[in-house]
Amino acid sequence: MVFPVIERLNGRNVVLASASPRRSEILKNLGVKFRIVPSTFAEDFDKNHFKLPSDYVMATAEAKGLEVFERIVSTSGDGAVPVVISADTIVCHAGRILEKPSSAEHAKDVLRSLSGHVHEVLTAVVVYYGVDGNGGVLRTSAVECTKVEFGPLTTDDIDAYVATGEPMDKAGAYGYQGLAAALIRRIDGDYYNVVGFPTYTFMKLLTNLVNTSSI
Numbered sequence: 001m002v003f004p005v006i007e008r009l010n011g012r013n014v015v016l017a018s019a020s021p022r023r024s025e026i027l028k029n030l031g032v033k034f035r036i037v038p039s040t041f042a043e044d045f046d047k048n049h050f051k052l053p054s055d056y057v058m059a060t061a062e063a064k065g066l067e068v069f070e071r072i073v074s075t076s077g078d079g080a081v082p083v084v085i086s087a088d089t090i091v092c093h094a095g096r097i098l099e100k101p102s103s104a105e106h107a108k109d110v111l112r113s114l115s116g117h118v119h120e121v122l123t124a125v126v127v128y129y130g131v132d133g134n135g136g137v138l139r140t141s142a143v144e145c146t147k148v149e150f151g152p153l154t155t156d157d158i159d160a161y162v163a164t165g166e167p168m169d170k171a172g173a174y175g176y177q178g179l180a181a182a183l184i185r186r187i188d189g190d191y192y193n194v195v196g197f198p199t200y201t202f203m204k205l206l207t208n209l210v211n212t213s214s215i
Contacts, residue, residue, distance in 0.1 A: 005209075008215060009083065012129075013081075013083065014082070015082045018085075018086065022177065022197065023196055024036060034085070037068050037084075038068075039065070040067060041060075045060060045063075053122055054145075056097065057088050057089070057090045058141060061086050061087050061126045061141070062126050064088065064126075065128050065139070066128065068086065070137075081130055083129045085126070087123055088123070089122070089171045091120070091172030092121075093114060093119035093172075094113070098113075098119075107168060111153060111167070111174065115152055115158075116150060116152040117150060119147070121145070121189075122144070123144050124142070125143075125198060126141040144189070145193070146188065146194050148176070148194060149186050150183055150184055150185065151184070153183060176191070
């Protein structure tokens with residue numbers, strides 16, 4: 001079975017602006033037919049310039065998707081406008097934004113800070129779907145937030161987990177869909193948001209686009 005909004009989406013040239021295998025797998029499970037064009041955006045916004053973490057994660061997701069959208073439009077010979085899906089995920093704790101660790105020691109520091117505490121995972125999802133009469137790029141977007149509570153972690157727990165290499169490419173230095181599932185006590189919110197792509201939020205965005213005949 002494929003949801004009607006997914007069938008409508010699949011009638012367009014759909015592009016995922018991410019090399020994340022997790023986001024790719026989630027979209028495939030939803031029945032979306034797409035190709036992958038990773039964004040070349042540097043993801044170098046200064047966090048201090050944003051009032052809220054949600055503003056920062058949204059700006060990053062928008063920039064990643066816009067870079068891919070404009071690159072495809074500028075190189076398309078037939079003028080076809082793609083639908084570009086982009087996302088960005090951050091972990092927030094104690095007023096700090098925790099992204100991917102820069103080293104094993106950094107990963108251990110992050111996990112020590114999360115041990116026994118509740119933190120938030122925010123994912124921004126952006127869908128670029130067209131161009132208006134003035135040449136402006138059309139998009140829809142949303143930010144989803146999930147609260148995650150780690151159990152108390154021992155030094156041995158942290159050292160063993162970091163030694164697997166799993167934390168190194170993930171915001172907050174952990175992957176809930178992997179071994180970190182054994183370290184997390186509970187979550188409040190969308191599991192897929194913690195993995196990196198909130199499916200319910202994405203489907204609501206698509207439904208609104210279909211209902212307004214935007215795609």
